[in-house]
Amino acid sequence: MTLLEAIDARHSVRQYLAKPIEREKIAALKEAADSLNAESGLRLQIITDEPKAFSGPLAHYGHFTNVTSYIACVGKKGSGLNEQIGYYGEQLVLLAQQLGLNTCWVALTARKRKSPAAIEKGEKMPVVISLGYGETQGHPRKTKSAAEVSDAGDDAPEWYRSGLAAALKAPTATNQQRFFFTRNGSVVTPKATGGFYSDMDLGIVKLHFEIGAGKENFTWG
Numbered sequence: 001m002t003l004l005e006a007i008d009a010r011h012s013v014r015q016y017l018a019k020p021i022e023r024e025k026i027a028a029l030k031e032a033a034d035s036l037n038a039e040s041g042l043r044l045q046i047i048t049d050e051p052k053a054f055s056g057p058l059a060h061y062g063h064f065t066n067v068t069s070y071i072a073c074v075g076k077k078g079s080g081l082n083e084q085i086g087y088y089g090e091q092l093v094l095l096a097q098q099l100g101l102n103t104c105w106v107a108l109t110a111r112k113r114k115s116p117a118a119i120e121k122g123e124k125m126p127v128v129i130s131l132g133y134g135e136t137q138g139h140p141r142k143t144k145s146a147a148e149v150s151d152a153g154d155d156a157p158e159w160y161r162s163g164l165a166a167a168l169k170a171p172t173a174t175n176q177q178r179f180f181f182t183r184n185g186s187v188v189t190p191k192a193t194g195g196f197y198s199d200m201d202l203g204i205v206k207l208h209f210e211i212g213a214g215k216e217n218f219t220w221g
């Protein structure tokens with residue numbers, strides 16, 4: 001499965017089967033997390049056999065069932081942390097999809113404090129990502145159009161359209177899709193347009209745009 005196919009296939013999944021994730025798949029996710037952490041300075045951690053974070057009223061409210069594995073997204077406190085977590089965390093989400101697993105970004109509806117993830121002084125864990133074999137593959141949802149999230153007119157190049165199409169398939173908090181892209185030649189400038197966690201959304205959306213557009217076709221403004 002290519003990354004573009006993973007983007008197409010991915011939907012948030014909140015109900016999982018009680019089927020353990022194979023050791024080789026956990027190893028592949030850990031190896032990817034290690035290399036993303038080395039590049040970014042984040043501390044993305046693959047947590048397994050840990051039901052506490054996804055039990056209790058919040059998880060129930062979020063309709064989560066059978067979550068015992070997740071990605072703990074930890075990094076140094078600072079203004080760029082959320083965007084960075086979005087950009088790097090989504091790489092693990094797409095890898096999980098390629099491995100046949102399902103995921104859901106979770107900022108609110110989990111008990112993050114119950115997690116045994118390592119969080120050092122000066123760090124925080126704004127979000128976790130559930131991981132496992134879904135009861136289903138999830139469902140397509142409503143989406144904005146390219147015209148609502150960008151300046152793309154009829155003359156927009158193919159790579160820009162493809163980037164925007166991939167960006168519109170990105171998960172965003174409450175499906176808010178509060179971002180806007182502008183283009184000047186091959187320079188693309190994305191902005192979060194406000195709203196809850198829209199900085200984290202922006203990191204996720206930028207990764208999708210890069211995959212859809214092809215990094216060789218543009219630079220970030």
Ligand SMILES: Cc1cc2nc3c(=O)[nH]c(=O)nc-3n(C[C@H](O)[C@H](O)[C@H](O)COP(=O)(O)O)c2cc1C
Nearest residue numbers: 011012062105106107108109171172173174175197
């Ligand atoms: C930063 C972020 C935080 C999220 N937090 C939660 C959450 O706390 N609980 C939940 O059930 N879903 C959460 N989601 C999942 C979104 O609701 C979901 O991505 C959105 O509705 C779009 O659906 P899709 O992922 O199937 O494309 C979050 C998504 C993102 C990107």
